[in-house]
Amino acid sequence: MARMHNKRKRVFVKPVVKTPKHVDHVTGDKIPKSFVFSRGKLPGPLRQLQMDLRKLMLPFTALKLKENRRNNLKDFLNVAGPMGVTNFLILSKTDTAPYLRVARTPQGPTLTFKIEEYALAADISQSQLRPRCPPDLFKNPPLIVLSGFGTGDQHLKLTTVMFQNIFPAIDVNTVKLSSCQRIVLLNYNKDTKLIDFRHYSIRLQPVGVSRRIRKFVQNHQVPDLRNLQDVSDFVTKAGYGSESEADDEAATVTLASDLGRVNQAASKSAVKLQEIGPRMTLHLVKIEEGLCSGGVIFNEYGNPSEKKREDPKEVSPQESQEEGDSEDEMDDNDDDDLDE
Structure with missing residues (x-):
């Protein structure tokens, strides 16, 4: 054996x-x-x-x-x-x-x-x-x-x-x-x-995006549309702080990676202090x-x-x-x- x-x-x-x-x-x-x-x-x-x-x-x-x-x-x-x-x-x-x-x-x-x-x-x-x-x-x-x-x-x-x-x-x-x-x-x-x-x-804000859209994406909440005739008014209507607050080239950067829901990679964002x-x-x-x-x-x-x-x-x-x-x-x- x-x-x-x-x-x-x-x-x-x-x-x-x-x-x-x-x-x-x-x-x-x-x-x-x-x-x-x-x-x-x-x-x-x-x-x-x-x-x-x-x-x-x-x-x-x-x-x-x-x-x-x-x-x-x-x-x-x-x-x-x-x-x-x-x-x-x-x-x-x-x-x-x-x-x-x-x-x-x-x-x-x-x-x-x-x-x-x-x-x-x-x-x-x-x-x-x-x-x-x-x-x-x-x-x-x-x-x-x-x-x-x-x-x-x-x-x-x-x-x-x-x-x-x-x-x-x-x-x-x-x-x-x-x-x-x-x-x-x-x-x-x-x-x-x-x-x-x-x-x-330090905070970043996307350039060219209205404040309404920015807050909607960040908070992920249904906006109040009662006083608007059409949903397009929500996007285009001007108001207090509705537009991007700074589009100055000296204050903008191009992101290398995503940062939150709003600031995406390869997009320009304004640097706020x-x-x-x-x-x-x-x-x-x-x-x-x-x-x-x-x-x-x-x-x-x-x-x-x-x-x-x-x-x-x-x-x-x-x-x-x-x-x-x-x-x-x-x-x-x-x-x-x-x-x-």
Whole structure:
């Protein structure tokens, strides 16, 4: 009787390489994440500005980050490492003005901006006749556009790199148009040395299509034809906002793929920007090498040591606050106050 031999076939299983949680699966770079918090006591409007900035930085930020007045900068830094946080946005208030510090973790640099003016997102919404805020508007990070920073100055080049690294980079070959719903615009005025910080929502409207048809296709609802003699009147009748609002060539784009029911591929659509806030006017006053410390790379007011001797009240409130960040200590039991 013949003996049967069972030969086991060797099956090669290709190992599954999982992309790290904090790494972009397209570019392979580390996804920028941020903490937005305050140092010192803030008045009510600045507290709301802090919440607006957290919402702006979604989805890669801690929207419900808990703060304790005894938390120092080291506590935030210890939590930032395991969570993959790469940037800090720190609000503070002195006797003269509010300040915004943008820092790269864990070793800097740190840019300090004086907030000359600001408007909250609620103020922007109340000033508009038809405020727009779709529910999925903050599911994807905003695009970043910088204008006027190409003057050749080193401190402006560093500012450009810092703001570009706050938001995730996009790959034009793989990016989905549906994910591009917000834009952050920073415009530098070389005459006033001020930076206009604006936050807009992006929407597209097909060129040459009346508003009646557009709303009918988008909402997919039966229109009210009671006051019309014929269905053709619904298409041709002019009315408030019935025609396409912008046919300017400079404001139109040709879509590479379908975007919703109205905006079809290979068709022209008008790009509309609607401000959603917050709005700020920033003045760059200082750049430090480290995380809120270290050598001063740039100072708008000249040599810091000379400025201290001439007018100590102008510089000391902010620097004394920075020194307090490093000198404050907190018990280990308070680390639980930093939760996402």
